[in-house]
Amino acid sequence: xxxxxxxxxxQQIKREMGENTPLLSDEELMGLSVRELNxxxxxxxxxxxxxxxxxxxxxxxxxxxxxxxxxxVCQKEELQKQKMELEWEVDKxxxxxxxxxxxxxxxxxxxxxxxxxxxx
Numbered sequence: 503x504x505x506x507x508x509x510x511x512x513q514q515i516k517r518e519m520g521e522n523t524p525l526l527s528d529e530e531l532m533g534l535s536v537r538e539l540n541x542x543x544x545x546x547x548x549x550x551x552x553x554x555x556x557x558x559x560x561x562x563x564x565x566x567x568x569x570x571x572x573x574x575v576c577q578k579e580e581l582q583k584q585k586m587e588l589e590w591e592v593d594k595x596x597x598x599x600x601x602x603x604x605x606x607x608x609x610x611x612x613x614x615x616x617x618x619x620x621x622x
Contacts, residue, residue: 531558532565 526534526542531554534542539558543551
């Protein structure tokens with residue numbers, strides 16, 4: 503089967519009889535647009551067309567799954583970073599709170615007892 507490629511060059515695909523012989527490589531199969539793929543599949547049996555389209559779908563899904571895994575790992579790392587920053591902020595605020603309570607206790611002890619207590 504001979505077809506005109508996207509770049510205009512004549513390309514030839516050898517198709518031998520047999521189920522295991524690939525008509526297109528995986529890279530070619532994934533890289534083709536739907537229109538180009540349909541052009542390549544013209545003249546093939548329904549079974550061969552279905553097999554190649556299923557192979558293309560499997561390869562594309564594999565790629566989507568890989569990109570989702572990468573995205574999930576990146577999101578997890580970002581969330582862990584945010585968690586550490588928030589934990590640091592909580593510790594800092596707890597230290598500030600403890601220091602202010604200590605200062606408040608010191609001021610209360612220094613206040614003469616004849617003055618009314620200040621509301622907290």
